[in-house]
Amino acid sequence: MEFRDVVRRRRMVRKYDDRPVDPAVVDRMLAHAVHAPSAGFSQGWAFLRLDRPDELERFWRTTTPEEYLETMSDWLAGMRAAPVVIVPLSHKDAYLDRYAQPDKGWTDRDPESVAARWPVPYWHIDTGMAALLILQTAVDEGLGACFFGIPPECTDRFRDEFGVPRSHTPIGAITVGHRLPDPGRPGSAASRRRRTPDEVVHHGHWGGRG
Template sequence: MELHEVIRRRRMVRAFDPRPVPAAVLDRILLAGLRAPSAGNTQGWELLLLEGPEQTGRYWDVCLPPQRREAFPWPGLLHVPVLVIPLADPAAYLRRYAEPDKARSRLGESADRWPVPYWLVDTSFLAMSILLAAVDEGLGALFFGLFEREGAVMREFGVPAGLHPIGTIAIGFPAPHGPSRSLQRRRRPLDEVVHRGRW
């Protein structure tokens, strides 16, 4: 598939067929994520991969307990066979930017020295690469936030302290579902978004 077609086809899928994603396909998707750019080639990210009903079920038990599921507007999401949690590692950036070739920047001294936290930027690049690779493989994907469940999920799966999840990516074969209300919002046209030469 051509890149522009992949970008046009990318949608947030909220219902999935429960059949598993073949291991080779999943590995290609994850490897595509690892090709994302990162400041100083730090690659300060980790991926928590949850596959199959036992692992994804543990996730849903923490994030969406059974008593809340009846009112959940996207029940088909609970059938997703793969969940990926991208985690940013700020300490990796501090170590990398304390190395001799980056030390002059003084960014290795403290996370507060970073006007933009590149560990979040780079891990977001990784997440978008995964979303696009899933589409290229003929699958559906959804990125969604953990919000107030972040700590509980990290504890449930033994994620080391200091890593910060940016959200969760659901990956699988799409199943029919109704459109999101967000689709009622129009895409902003190019001339409204791009400010050429000045505001």
């Protein structure tokens, strides 16, 4: 598939059938993810791969608020059918360690200096870029995928269930599977117009156009 087609066809898919995904395809998704850019080549990311029925059941049980489990919304039912979930995790300490090395010029990991040195948390941003490569690979492989957040009140339960250390932060999760038609719902890409480059690109000055 041409890269332009991968970009144009990428959508958040929320309904899947129960066919399994070839493990080799998941391998390729993760192999592509580690080619994402990272500040200082820190590579402060990790990925939890869940593709067994018991693992998936534990994931949804620990990351879904009780009220949603009780009602089992259409969104949740469609997402739970996905045979693969990948959780990208960012690792802040990898960046602090990397930038304390001689070639970067910062010789300490002083927590009070972090805000001044890092205008934005690149450990989260870079892991998000890796997640996008997973989403794009899914499209290239003819699959569907969806990136979504883990509710804050469920994060500790998720960590405990899967042994995720406190040093790593789940930035979200990605379902992967064979897509089913989704009629769309309020707020989704199916019912909202995509903004054009002319509406969001400022050329040379805020408000300026080419």
